[in-house]
Amino acid sequence: xxxxxxxxxxxxxxxxxxxxxxxxxxxxxxxxxxxxxxxxxxxxxxxxxxxxxxxxxxxxxxxxxxxxxxxxxxxxxxxxxxxxxxxxxxxxxxxxxxxxxxxxxxxxxxxxxxxxxxxxxxxxxxxxxxxxxxxxxxxxxxxxxxxxxxxxxxxxxxxxxxxxxxxxxxxxxxxxxxxxxxxxxxxxxxxxxxxxxxxxxxxxxxxxxxxxxxxxxxxxxxxxxxxxxxxxxxxxxxxxxxxxxxxxxxxxxxxxxxxxxxxxxxxxxxxxxxxxxxxxxxxxxxxxxxxxxxxxxxxxxxxxxxxxxxxxxxxxxxxx
Ligand code: NAD
Numbered sequence: 669x670x671x672x673x674x675x676x677x678x679x680x681x682x683x684x685x686x687x688x689x690x691x692x693x694x695x696x697x698x699x700x701x702x703x704x705x706x707x708x709x710x711x712x713x714x715x716x717x718x719x720x721x722x723x724x725x726x727x728x729x730x731x732x733x734x735x736x737x738x739x740x741x742x743x744x745x746x747x748x749x750x751x752x753x754x755x756x757x758x759x760x761x762x763x764x765x766x767x768x769x770x771x772x773x774x775x776x777x778x779x780x781x782x783x784x785x786x787x788x789x790x791x792x793x794x795x796x797x798x799x800x801x802x803x804x805x806x807x808x809x810x811x812x813x814x815x816x817x818x819x820x821x822x823x824x825x826x827x828x829x830x831x832x833x834x835x836x837x838x839x840x841x842x843x844x845x846x847x848x849x850x851x852x853x854x855x856x857x858x859x860x861x862x863x864x865x866x867x868x869x870x871x872x873x874x875x876x877x878x879x880x881x882x883x884x885x886x887x888x889x890x891x892x893x894x895x896x897x898x899x900x901x902x903x904x905x906x907x908x909x910x911x912x913x914x915x916x917x918x919x920x921x922x923x924x925x926x927x928x929x930x931x932x933x934x935x936x937x938x939x940x941x942x943x944x945x946x947x948x949x950x951x952x953x954x955x956x957x958x959x960x961x962x963x964x965x966x967x968x969x970x971x972x973x974x975x976x977x978x979x980x981x982x983x984x985x986x987x988x
Pocket of ligand 1: 688690691714715781835836857858882883884885886887889921923924939940941946947949950
């Protein structure tokens with residue numbers, strides 16, 4: 669089994685440096701996929717209400733515990749609060765319900781998924797709301813990030829979450845939360861790959877002891893299947909000459925180079941694959957080191973190119 673490392677979070681808890689992403693893992697396959705990932709050696713699972721598979725992913729972990737593969741404390745579960753539930757009266761019940769769906773007693777890391785509050789939609793009416801309402805309008809809600817952050821702190825106090833953090837936030841909101849927080853921002857999860865490096869944001873977060881997790885480490889790869897035009901028009905990172913050349917030097921795959929480029933800078937990664945060979949490959953990314961010149965060459969591919977950009981479907985409601 670490939671060795672893993674951990675990052676010590678500001679909360680004092682340890683978070684594995686390499687984990688497994690659950691976005692687009694179909695609910696009816698999630699239990700088996702997660703069980704297989706535990707068998708392959710994964711100890712961190714990155715979920716979200718929005719991924720619609722929390723219960724099933726939790727069942728996979730429960731089965732792995734029952735079969736003696738791991739204990740609860742060996743596994744690190746991250747999940748996220750969706751935009752329609754930012755208000756206090758919705759956030760706390762929702763996070764409790766999510767914790768129950770996972771069925772593991774507690775959540776290791778709870779994140780605010782996006783720094784934007786949308787109008788509440790009763791889950792009984794629409795179980796998994798997207799960014800827009802039925803009439804395609806986008807309706808923001810008058811809920812401050814402070815109100816939501818205080819709910820995150822409340823779930824730490826009540827034992828539901830061990831650590832809390834944010835996702836898709838920029839420096840401005842991190843500074844703001846820091847002015848009133850009682851529990852630290854343990855983690856920041858952002859899109860991060862050689863086409864979107866965001867070096868200043870990462871430097872700021874790490875300086876403030878906020879652990880950074882990269883999502884979509886393979887850049888456009890994850891968005892081609894969503895028919896995202898920007899992704900379809902962009903050269904696949906696995907085919908970038910710099911990445912291919914460095915992969916040949918180290919006798920590993922381009923995917924492993926992209927993951928090592930992040931983990932070597934203490935940035936956690938959460939790649940997703942349903943393919944057992946790739947699953948194993950993506951976990952074996954701490955056994956070789958890039959030289960600093962190679963890291964710089966890969967960072968040189970930066971184009972500030974964001975693929976997970978709500979502005980694609982909400983041009984009048986940009987986030988960035
Ligand atoms: P990813 O970068 O992990 O890419 C997944 C794609 O790459 C899939 O098409 C997969 O088949 C392919 N792939 C995986 N391993 C490969 C390998 N070794 N060789 C070749 N191809 C390979 O994409 P992602 O799913 O966008 O991101 C990973 C995780 O990050 C998600 O599952 C989710 O947990 C998280 N995420 C979070 C947010 C957020 O807003 N916080 C947004 C997107 C993703």
